[in-house]
Amino acid sequence: DIEMTQSPSSLSASVGDIITITCRSSRNVHNYVNWYQQKPGKAPKLLVHTASSLQSGVPSRFSGSGSGTDFSLTITGLQPEDFATYYCQQSYSNPPLTFGGGTRVEIK
């Protein structure tokens, strides 16, 4: 299986901050990485697919980048509704389409 290693596992930030979450795959997954946001008690929501394509309806403060084995999700200008847990996922090797361990973004 391809392993997805996310960092940090948690971070504290303030409204308006710029934050970056990184994800490293154990093998080359080209640009087949997606990012999801999950709030407590809710289903995950797709934010970015294929490394850098913003899903329809997702605010432009979210952006994704990377290829090969190193990927990142950046939130430029953190908003109160952005405090959540974020997951990366590789969709290159199927099965399984593995998720990273998650990054919890908390209010400082």
Added chain:
Amino acid sequence: EVQLVQSGAEVKKPGESLKISCEGSGYSFTTYWIAWVRQMPGKGLEWMGIIYPRDSDTRYSPSFQGQVTISADTSLRSAYLEWSSLNFSDTATYFCARSKAAGGNYLDSWGQGTLVAVSS
């Protein structure tokens, strides 16, 4: 509007069987794959497997192969996740989600989740 609506929470005993469902609406059910994702209490997401309802082509994660059965019924626009004998460790929330392809794609719409609690 695309919707995936899952069956309600379940409380079961170890050794019991269970089948939970995921009904799709607002899109062509037979042209999208349906994946199942597990989330154990306080933990991350785990991809379990995926099915193409049109022909029932099914792929399982090695971690879940033989532990669960994924199926679909196009006439009911529903996908299913089934256990023949539950363990305490099956306690989790299970999500279904749709994808345009088995690989090289993404989960763009999710069900609300089904909580399965296994307790004696």
